[in-house]
Amino acid sequence: MAIDSAVLVVGGGLAGLTSALAAARAGADVRLLSHKRSTLRNASGLVDVLGYAPDGEGPLVDPFGAIPELPDRHPYRTVGVETVREGLALFDDAVPGYRGGHTDRNALVPTHGGTVKPTARYPASAEAGLASDARETLLVGFEALTDFDAAHAAAHLEAAGVPFDVRGVTVRFPGDLRADAGVTRYAALLDGDGVTVDGRSVGARQALAEQVKPHLGEAERAGFPAVLGDDDPAGVREGLADALGADVFEVPMGPPSLPGLRLAERLFDALDAAGASIETGNPVVGYEAEDASGRGSTRVERVFVDKNGADIPYAAEQYILATGGLVGKGLDSDRETVREPVFGCHVPHPEDRYEWFADDAFGDHPFARFGVDTDGDLRPVDARGEPEFGNLRAAGSVLGGYDFAAEKSGSGVSIATGYAAGRAAAEVVA
């Protein structure tokens, strides 16, 4: 006896969460299975749609205008530009505290390495730092936080030609922190009541502001590494801004990324509110299918979840594969082949693994485009172009045909294809 739902989503990243949310909001009975912690903790928390064309042109001001020019195999071409907009509308509605929905234009957000990158949606914490804003800026780094060197970032931003004066300063974070404290430790101190400075307890926000204030000069905004609070980031920024008399923003960083973790939390909350079931911590390890008659009519009957060595069956009418790409282990490989490990879907790739990569670190890497091909309904197809299963759709990085890192399109593709897959699955089961 399997655990039943109408729509079963495999994967807990941005694509899985968006597909589950789209299906649940369309009224379907949805269950989401997620193995490990979401790869969103690796992500900056910025929601990119399209920053550069595949030929490298950019940064693009209007991501939507460029979509019709993309190659046929690109997932955006499969779902179409209107669906991209609808998916983003779902995101804007479901996720509080994001900006960018007021315009079709990309924003340029400073990175922790000091360049700028185009993105379509950004957390409110990054808003005051936008690079098209001409206000004088102070960047603040912490002595022990090696991921963000403020002076380096400031010098690099100047080299990128930003239209504002920018300086960087490094201060010691107040309180008694170990030299290798994690970002969550900084966030917790700023969230919390106080730190001990010179033997007395003071508010961490005030104490930090005191450290920064002498360096502020004429700057109207101050940028910090993205550690400004976990429970109450808006309050932390407000407290710092009040004490400094300047706007405060976060510069997104790499893993573990607080903005990414906050985004995952918001999406899980939204999914919960939409009435979906969520199970995390156990991998999907296999499936059973039934071959009715002929091509495209094979259907997934159930999948098996490994719980402490036991295979527990989960059945649904419609399935969505959102397990991620090479990064999220939704694709696996060995010296000979690349494969999709859950359903064994076909993944086109050159036979010779020396044709999987380009010679330069930032060359045009075939591996970056690895993933399943789909039909127009996002159903993965086999080597002959026929759907692998009648009731399986794929969304997000498990899809092939696009290089999200070069294009800066990862989140947008996950949201758009997740939305399309979730909505289509819900329509079938309605």
Added chain:
Amino acid sequence: MSSTPSVLVVGGGSTGAGVARDLAMRGLEVTLVEQGNLTHGTTGRMHGLLHSGGRYAVADPDSAAECIAENRVLRDIAAHCVEMTGGLFVKRPEDSEDYFERKLRGCEDCGIPAEVLSGADARRMEPRLAPDIDRAISVPDAAIDPFRLVVANAADAEANGARVETHTTVTDLLVEGGEVVGAELEHGSGPDKRVRGREGERETLRVDHVVNATGAWAGQVGKMAGVDVDVRPSKGVMTVMNVRQVDTVVNRCRPKGDADIIVPHETAAILGTTDEEVEKPAEFPEEQWEVDLMIEELSKLVPALREARTLRSFWGVRPLYEPPEVGSEDPTDITRDFFLLDHADRDGLGGLTSIVGGKLTTYRMMAEAVADHVCARFGVRADCRTADEPLPGSEDFSVLREHMDEFGLRSPVGRRSVERLGSRADEVLDTEGPNPTVCECEAVTRAEVQDAIAGAGPDLNAVRLRTRASMGNCQGGFCVHRMAGELHGYGDYDEAVVREAWDALIEERWRGQRHALWGEQLSQAALNYALQAATGNRDRDPADEGEVDFAAFDGGPDGTERPDAAADGGDRDGD
């Protein structure tokens, strides 16, 4: 001679650095030049085996005897560069009994301590050995960090008054009256050269003697003075595993063949190697079959290698040399012994000595031979002291104590730093400010990175070699930008110089990983690419790519009309 003789040593590998140290210690005026980083050529591209001599005990007993002698010396004078792993020659059922016996006798004849182990005993020592390994010979092989060794030699040469110039090319040798009298040098310039000394200058250096210690490049340097040095470069692949599957050096006990050694090294293990003669030391194909061969063949000794994660592969070139009259067809037949070519004697050209052949294990002995030769030429009476005086970092190895509390470092980080730094640990780790970890995979802290920058200048590849930062599982994905930040924070380097060094490190890390792109390491490469390109926009950086019309982009929901900070209501429901 009334004045101090001056010597130019060409080549900053182990031999060149060893020659410079020895001559400087004997009071000569020494300049060492290297076209790239220290160890740029062969030394930095070897598997890090400190030979016991066991490998050559049958075919090349002279080399074997030299190896065991120098093995003993280096354990003493370079303690912080050596890990005494011990070594095994393991025999599979299909390998010859007769050869096994000859290997054992050969070791005994060369004075190499050797002991026969049963298959079961060998597996007790190394549990991952294949179940059908039937016998083994244990020998005192060890692992050695070639970069640490060369840096220590170069540093000690400098401490004894030598001048050391990296990123410096010899463009010509000056020959006057049938004698080499100096060289034309070109010091690197521009941000990509990251030079410490005389950036961008050309220099005519006149000296009393030139030592050609350029290994596989010795023929090219000889040609500048019109002499033939017929080095036969032979390439070999090394594949780096992400963990130590073995803690002992494991050799296959058979006459010769590709892919027959595994060397544990810090957190990794290195598989080697192939032996293929190539035309030019700097240009040769790096081929897929070589990598596959390492895994397939060595899995027969350690089956776990078949499913293990490889981090990268790299190729080195052996500077093989044999006297012209021998004429071996197969590079594996060429002796590993070294040769001192006195060009006055050999070619009637004074002022030039070449040192060719040999191997890292015997670098000090080679240097001693060269220094003896040069000193004899100038009538300098000074004894060689390099076998007795420890290298910097190995002076007082009792410092391998618990440094964790002292420097506020957590246990594994502190232990590893102290192991790398040896007796320099106090000097390097005792810093004013906080000392956070910069590279988590290899447990490298800011203090070590800053110390390496002080020694290497704005060259993050040199920092990598000195510290091991960016050489672990993530291959720099999580730390190259941090290393760039440390470089910028260190001193007066322009942002553009830092950016070049940063990109050069990314590219260097990528080159070796390309040969390991499947399974876990392909996932890692995809993650690194995502972090660098998607999160960091390092691939399309406007600072590199030209002007951006910033005003055309989103200025925020409130546009440019901004209320002051205190009145910034916005929605406070989070972010």
